[in-house]
Amino acid sequence: MSMQEAGEKKLRPARTNATKQKLFEASMELIGERGAAGVTVDEIAAAAGVSKGTVYYNFGSKSDLIAQLLRHGVDILLARLLSVKDSSGDPLAAMDAMIGQAMDFMAEYPSFARLWVSENWRTPSEWQDTFAELRSRLLEVIGAAIEGVAGQYDVDESISRGSLETAIFGACFVVGLDRQTYNPERTREQSVAAIMAIMRGYVRK
Amino acid sequence: MSMQEAGEKKLRPARTNATKQKLFEASMELIGERGAAGVTVDEIAAAAGVSKGTVYYNFGSKSDLIAQLLRHGVDILLARLLSVKDSSGDPLAAMDAMIGQAMDFMAEYPSFARLWVSENWRTPSEWQDTFAELRSRLLEVIGAAIEGVAGQYDVDESISRGSLETAIFGACFVVGLDRQTYNPERTREQSVAAIMAIMRGYVRK
DNA sequence: CTAACTAAACTGACCAGTCAGTTCAAATAG
């Protein structure tokens, strides 16, 4: 479950980046399992094989660690979504590929997905602004993909673009998590197909 | 935000039921906002206008309170979903009505929805079994509605029933919560339409 | 040499759960 660099944080002493990486991995795992409030800084430090002081040397606070964790995860997800090139020229196929990427991400970083759905709709929350920003970055990408479909197919304009984005975005998280938690036998393709039903219902018959 | 009786718990001294009700309402609100781990029993007691001891008199533990809270909420949601009578004879219309009921529920009890998505995919969790049971009760109802559609329309059999249930179920929560948190201007109808796109993509053109 | 890290002790706030005691409405007795 390695979270390779996605955000290229300026070149700082190698040790620091390695340490931050270990802390990201450890805290992602623990927080995904037991929730942000349910995990102690001592546990995170221990799981990362690092002392507590190091956590505070690298991050200002537990809250700050989690905020950076959220950005880190979204950077990775975004990179994957953007890696989808619409080579075939069919925007529906591109959409399919993107949802596939999302499913892979959920399977690889289920803890991130759990953290996201656990804290995303909390109000007020310490990470409200972080979530708002990250959410809109993600919805932008999905919105562009829908835009692509709308440009090349006859679509049901009575369906609001925003609600559609939300439904797809949300379905990716929920279907991905449900697969991991309750239905491990479900295949990636089945999951993608179910979510793609939204798009097929969006384009006119 | 009153949670009227849904489960008709045997006739017990009036005071206790009233107290439990107040505790349900108060804890639903607080836990929905700050998460199960982020709320103290003292706060819940204070918000319900009751002493801490009363919480422990009525519930065995904080954990037990939350488990009962989950059941309580699901009872209400189930009652609403089941209130949809397929009077028109069109299973797609029935589906539409059910999703509408779900949207109303999410708007009325957003805190329940937040609690659900916050804790549902935690593993291991104190409420794992509770969630598994409640989840299957809910999916059963949605599954029956899909069954109805499949019986009367030509449907894309390549889409797995289970994944479809999950996608719709999850989309209801996510779209409902997103509306409340980020897009209050979105109408109930827009939300229902977006989710119904899944169903329209499921039936053959 | 110095930034990164360690180890361990410490502070102050917070919190789940307990328990001895109080309230009061309804039942029973006189």
Next chain:
DNA sequence: CTATTTGAACTGACTGGTCAGTTTAGTTAG
């Protein structure tokens, strides 16, 4: 009709423990 008893419902101070964050003096690696 009044006095007494009962017990379910409730109270809130208290206990034992936890945890975020700080500090400090020393160690390691680049």
